[in-house]
Amino acid sequence: MVLSAVIIAVLSASGVFVWRQVAGEIEARRTQLQATAQVLAAAVAPHLALDDKLQADKALAAIGKIPSVPHVSVVRPNGKRFTSLGTAIILMSGKKSLISILQTASLTTTVPIVHAGRPVGELILLADLSDFRNRLMEGFMAIIFAAVAASIIGLTVARRLRRGITDPLQALNNAMLRVRVDHDFSARVERQSDDETGMLVESFNEMLEQISVRDAQLATHRLNLENTVEDRTRELLEAKETAEAANNAKSEFLATMSHEIRTPMNGVMVMAELLAGAGLPRRQQRFAEVIARSGQSLLTIINDILDLSKIEAGKLELERVPVGPSSIVDDVMSLFWERAASKNLDMAAYVAPDVPKTIAADPVRLNQVLTNLVNNALKFTDNGYVNITVKMMSGRFDGKEVPCIEFAVVDTGVGIDGHKIDSVFESFAQADQSTTRRFGGTGLGLSICKKLVEAMSGSIKVESELQKGSTFSFMIPANIVQQADPVFDTSQTGLRSAAILLEGTATTVAISDYLSLFGITAEFTHPSDAGSKSFDHCDVIFADSTAARAIDRKSKPAPIVLVSELGDVASEELLRTGKVQDQIMRPVSKSDMMEIVERIATGSLRGVQALSVADSPTEHLPDFAGASVLVADDNAINREVIIETLRQLNVTVDTAEDGEAAIHKWQNGDHGLIFMDCSMPVMDGYAATSFIRQQEIASEASRTPIIALTAHVAGGQADQWRHVGMDDMITKPFTLSTIAKCLATWLPVTPGGNKHEDDSLHDVLAPDGKEFGGGAPVIDTEVITSVREMSGGTDDLLLKTTDLFKEHAPKALSRLSDPNTQRDLKALSDAAHALKSMCANMGAVRVSAICDQLERRARTGAEVDIAGHIAVISRELSSAMDKLDDICSAGQKS
Template sequence: MKKLSNKVSLEFFIFVLSVLIVVVIAFSLSLSHSARDEYTRYLEIKKQNVYKWFAELRNEYKQLYEVYIETGIVDDDIDLLIELEGDGRVNIVKNLIGVGFDEIASLVQSGSKVVLLNSEPVYLMVFETPNKQAIIGSIFDGELIGSLSKYLGEDATVFISYNDHYIVPQEFIQTGIYVRSVIQQSKEATSRPFVVSQPRGILSIFGWGQVYLTDSVDIAGVKVFVLQSETLLVQLVNRLIPIMFLIVVGVVFFSLVFSWSLNRYISTALDSILSGFTSIRDGSFERVKFKSNDELGKISMELNKTMEFIEMTLEKLRKSNELLRKATAEARQASRMKSEFLANMSHEMRTPMNAILGFTELLLSEETNEEKRKHLVTIYRSGEHLLSLINDVLDLSKIESGKMQIYEEIYSPRNLLKELVETYLPMAYSKGLHLAYSLDNNVPEYVVGDAFRIKQILTNLVSNGIKFTSQGYITIQANYKEGKITYIVNDTGIGIPEEKLDKIFEPFTQLDRTMSRKYGGMGLGLAITKKLVDLMNGKLYIESHIGKGTKVVVSLPTKLPSKEEIEKVINKKEDTNKVVLIAGKDKNFFENIASLLSRYNIKHRTTLNISMLPLLCKEAKYMLVIVDLDRISENDLSILDTVKKSETPVVLVAKDARENIEGFEVLTRPISEKKLIEIISRYLKEDLYPVHEFSSKEILVVEDNKANQVLIKKMLEKVGFKVDVAGNGKEALEKIKEKTYSLIIMDMQMPVMDGYTATRKIREKGLKVPVIALTAHTLRGDEAKSLEAGCDGYLGKPVKQKELIDAIVYFLRIQEELETTRFEPVQTPDQKTGKAEEKIGEPPKNPRNDIEKRIQELSTNMGLTLEEAREMFEEYENYLRESIMQLKELSLKEDFEAIDREGHSLKGSGKMYSVVEVSEIGVKLQNAAKAKKKDKILQLISELEKLIDQIWGSDQNS
């Protein structure tokens, strides 16, 4: 039986044979290494012989000099002999080298060594006798070095290097080794001695050339290179190489034969097995036909069994998939129904809440009985609490269903925290808690993020802090580092047990059952907070200690806006510091002042806690504080001195002007509405008008819910508006045909025709009437959807009376401003007789005829002399022509956002300079830029050019 293990044994045999080859090679190398060590010792002996040869050479020349002294005969081997007498005389006996007298002194100083004289290397020796010194020199030529080479023996050779001069004997030349090659290798060698070999031909693959172990000796001022031949080592290697080569060839051939046989067998088996896997992939499940008793055969058998199992499983899967498809379809249907249910529940639950809260608010404004007012306040607060719970459930459902979206916008962290603290200050002070916020210097003034959701996160954390803290403080800190803004909320509350920190983020979870009864809530706040932080790719960390408090850290990735984006936000930013704080202890005083401020659409807040007045003025920047002085006790008078140091102006209301209250403006009772409004106008720096100035305006309320129809109608009629009601969009369009309305309140979810469709049809007819969207849906995208349909504003249900009136007054004032500043054309005689028509807003036929009137209006409006006004009017022409150039450049770039800003600038400047036609073109430019209509923009630029030429061109040419 042919087992796979036999094949492995064969491979093992090949492996053993290979190891044997390695051992032979290792033995050869070891032998070679031992031989080299022996040659190294020979080389050291040769180096010692070099020193010995130089010593003998010196002795030989000394003997020749002694012979000269005795006989007076100079030997032929001496090329230079100079004697220096004790009295300073110099006797040149023999000078074959041509040494001059001026060189003799330096030769004496150089001592015994090889020097270069007249381009000849000369071995100089200085001998001392009792009466004189002798300098003997011999030319160091190849013949002399040849004697050194012979002195060292036949297995060695030498050459001498001296100042880039080389003395090479014949024996070295015969080796075929280059002197410079030896010098180069000597410099590069990392150890001594080093190996130098004869150059070999390309075809000399079965043997080595002559190899020399090389080292150098420094003596007599020269470097003597000694080359020790390794003849025996070379012979050994040359014999081993052919043997090793034959062994390797034999083993490779032997391995190839057996490898081919093994490969053929395994390839056949694997091809068969792979064909089985291929049949599984294409679903044919053809069985593997390869049979064998070894491991590959067993694999084939198991694969066939696996195919049978897969076929059975696939059949079961086909049946399961059919059931799964049905279940998936049902799940998708359920998901769609859930989404629709969420939208409908949002609408259906908020619609009755709108009626409950709205009518309660109306009743509160009319009820004078104190006990009934308490009941109404309880109903109102309970309704707001229920609305908050509905919002939490809907938010959680939207997040879990994936419907929650994050909208990035530019916001100010400072303003966000300021508004948050202002909102929760009364709640905190009512419990005697300190609530404050701080920002590190590194926090940018503006960042990009979802301000609405971030405020929701911090609101949950702050409200929890106030709820679970009985004494101490709640603080909010913000810092910015490496593209992340971090908000830290600290409180000194009851704390959370460590083992329950993970559970508090689960929906409908509180620490224990008593928490819900004691503190209220459903346990959704932190669950929503955690999910919102995750949705923003942020991190939430909580640290708490029982009885000491809790620290929550929210870190969110944040982008920074560009300078252009920041400027755009600043330009659009509304003044939020237009709130009046009413302080006192008399509810009638609150109601009277609040009623008066509401008539003028002035935002206001109230506080009964006079002692907290300095802190309130410090924490929140109020435009003005009105204090009921008559109800303040004598002990509280000292508080006014602290308030006096605040930057917030304070007006005191008293029965009579008190002389001892210095530094405050005092209003005496009965309060003069005119006087109070004058004071507020002065601090607000703008004129104020009562809301009832719009009482003649007619408003159309489009709402399908009868309760809401009655509620909104009552709210508006109470203020003085005339109100008509339509049950759906179709009825609204019919009423618009019959009557002109100043403003429309449009519910967006209605039967027959919804508010989106009705608003689009209104805009298609060219009507400019303001439309305020009113919807119970709370998804963030609904606002954008309403504005895209043509609405001017957006309010969510349940809407409060003040919010509704504020919105209506805001848009009515804008509409009135546009109408009053619209240019009224001068009538020609034909127009007076009705022979011709001219559209409102078109420039007069000859604007030049009206230029003096415009300058007069500019002078009157701006408080200038006629000359100053005329100069400014002419400068305005330059500004307009520069604007035209800028607009042309922007239109080429199709920078519609910048064109919108330029149009806004023209709209404002035209009114100021009494050229209302420019304002109208500015408005049209804004509309065209928002619609991205380049052709319309170019047409308006051309109209602006013509208008400028008509007004200023003729003046310049006259």
């Protein structure tokens, strides 16, 4: 390659040089030849003009003495030859290219012949360049010789240089190839010189040396790392086994503690529920309800701990059943009212009118979230109020706008620093350590709330300002089951304005907001100013006991609704003396406000009857008369609790204290259902159930429903009941309604009866209209006396309420008689209840009694002669209105 380069370079350079020399030489010959031709043209011009050929030839004869010019010709203007000298043939004229000149070895020039200033012809002169071409060939040969000589010299020099440059580079390339292909990093290249090539070789060797050192270090580190990883893996396995053992121990501990706590709680909660339904006066009933709800609160705390474990394990399951947002709020309010009152905090709630009556959600989890938020609000609030609001919103879930329901809890507590708000939903986090010392708690509740809300496809947020309060709100999709009931129409009743005389911002605002739904404008007056103001312009007054006493009754003010609370002993006195005409209990609920406004509008305020025995919450439970149930439980308290519960449902109960006794009772009895405790001595419920199922299969007997009674809601036994053949499970502590629902699922309800239907109704009036035991009066005169006492002994209030009763009672009867109402048992029971309340308030006890009987049967789905009941109601209602007219007329005459 080097040789070729040298030869090409030499030939190219030489060729260019020779070409330029040749071109210059030919151009010089052309110039010389042209000068000779001009001399001859001047000599021959006179002779050509005279057409003297002889003289012209003589003039041209001189050319023969020039050996390099073999031919000359004289041509006339018309192109015809005049004369010539020499033998060469002129093949072409004009200026030829260098290549043509070299090919023909001749050079031709033509000059004009001018005489007397005019052209008379042309002179053509031909020069012979053969000698020039020979010299050119000799030059080319010399160039070739020089190129060959230069090539030989260059090759010799290149061979010598290769040993110092090319050979080391080739050795370096071979070493690189070994490293790249064979990964042989031990390869080295011998340094042969101290020049740049030698330095390159030295750098390459140094690089390989460093790589070898690095590989050795990496190999050592890898070996150490493998040993370290092995040690760490062994330690992690040991830690994992320890953690699993600790987790199992925690789960077993939670399961055991849950079981041990739930067993006594079962007795407390169920007995409190039975006590609340035992026909106590309203105040005592509220005490019993608080006991039951407090037990439920304790159960919620236990469940929070279990929920954390479930959430962390990813095993949390949510229900999706119809639930009323208003009911959730009412339950939470009732649970925390006593606590709020003990801290002198006002507490109220407002549920917007467009909030659905029922939505599809998990009632337990929804209640749990709201309970935690209210509990936190009360914990961190020392003065002011706690307010709950529920309203409809529009939210974006799964990429589309959907209707949502928002629950918000507002407090006037200590608030949260802005830079700490983001951490309040973290587990075991509170604003700071002083918060824990001052207010207590673990900081776990809000973390559970956030996880529960997110599990319900919702979101939760907080807005807070230090020392001013906080607002915690969460929003979930409103899976509407039933829309909100329409608001009672008061447009025809003349209710326009109301006065509110209360302590407490939250309750005052809540009552005002509810009144605004009916188009009633509220004005606010402090209770201390009650005695100095006139309320003649108001249609109704909401007041606490202090304000109710102070109101000037001489001006015959509007009806007064006492806003009372649990433990308010003044309410009974005010109601009995007629200073107030009805009462509503704090915390004020939406349903209570709807009812009180309807009673105000219809003139059916209860007066002293507001103190009557509360309706038993168990009065509408189904009747299982004739059903026999076996209860197997080793705990005497649990047996007593469930026996009392089942007696409320008219169930015959048989008991056993262990699994063996349960099997013996089952074999020798005829039980429609078995409640089986899972943890019992001698033989537990699981083994007993397995034995019963085997016996049923062997004898081809019908399957007896077995319901697990367990306090195990966590740990290994939580789901064991499913695997042994039990049909259902009830966790302790249970409620009366839980047992009733379970029996309704597995046992038939007795047709046409209700355990709690008031048999004394038959002593009042039978559906055929015949009276028993002397019957009851058409109008209870004690009620009339009470109404007169409310108005200071006059008939003003009696006349007004009678007119309203005569206006609205026929409408209520019309709704009851509507075929559409009669086809819907719920609508039928609601219509009967509305007319019952209206008649009871006016002392129409006969109508009220038969309406009560119709309502109860409609609620339980029992057989009922609707047409017969309505016929009697219509007849007795007419008699009651006639009797009221007689009483009013007699009063006016007197």
